[in-house]
Amino acid sequence: MNGPHDLGGQMGFGPVAPEKDEPYFHAEWEKRALGITLSCGAFGAWSIDESRHARENIPPADYLTASYYEIWTRALEVLLERHGFATRTEIDSGHKQTVPATPKRILAADMVPGVLARGGPCDRPVDTEPLFQPGDRVRTRNFNPTTHTRLPRYARSKTGVVEAVQGSYVFPDDNAHGRGENPQWVYTVVFDGGEIWGEGADPTLTVSIDAWESYLERV
């Protein structure tokens, strides 16, 4: 979707504000928000793709003014409601009123090291050979789905060169919507700055994206 999250090339946000000796957290609630989000991810009820899409669906004015842990929290509430773990009223009141859906797993403290160490690999085998090889010229497709995609707007309908075949991975555009993992080959595709930004582009700039095979067409 062309949501507020798709920020590449947008203007008007002012300078980057690096913070000297930045703390890991800026408030106690940020710690809890991180831990709650990861704990609920362990339920196994939704994928990382679905959670990203929930974040993208936050209304633009809210998304762009929220801190990232607020973005996570807002999206988590939507996911908890959607999957039957908590109602809006429960979340607002902070008290249990209904029996929740049964998660595949509840993250206990002693499970944390193992779960973090395993992570969530999303490489998956595919039966096909890669359509493209390093050095191939490709064009990204031009589409504007209302659903989840990882092809940024600034990189649509642009011609670049395949630099690497990176393996085959879960296809987020499907997986975010429960349509299956449907893995595809992923390629690193490099674009000249001028191809993306046109007149006045930095002549020393190249930008790469990691693109699923179905984002690409041979030139």
Add this chain to the structure above:
Amino acid sequence: MSEDHHHDHQHHHDNRYSDMQARVRALETVLTEKGLIDPGAIDAIVETYETKIGPRNGAHVVAKAWSDPDFAEWLKRDATAAIASLGYAGRQGEHMRAVFNTPDTHNLVVCTLCSCYPWSVLGLPPVWYKAPAYRSRAVIDPRGVLAEFGLTLPETRKIRVWDSTAELRYLVIPERPEGTDGMSEEALAKLVSRDSMIGTAIAGMQP
């Protein structure tokens, strides 16, 4: 009071998030009451990222790459395995790529679409990395962004921006500073800042 509260909910802007401390406390309370989360697990997660998983991991990787050409080669060929050999793996580091700065090319990593970041080697991302200013401008005006970090590169230096749009996570291997011959891996690691492994700094640069 409760009437005002109710009234607020009718506004377009969602005031439920004006007090995040209260909001998140309510969320933790209800999920704990429902038996869905273990507050102890939250403590364990926070402790992990405050004390165990952070940029020191990445600095170790970089210092080893500077000191050991075989390791550097392995890192180029199979970063996930090379990094795992030092004990760094797992969440948001499952599929790693190491990108090496050279005298010709400077690498800069961003996630324009969300906040993808190599947690296993750098820990939790800083606020600026997740914020709109960096995510919007890194791909169109990287030199302007770098200047805001106090880094000015030669005009002829190529800049390669890696937008982390898939599940690959990028670690920049900065160039080894001059005058560091003979330094131990431990001493070298101290020259490697978090930002130099994102690409918004170079190694040995004063933060």
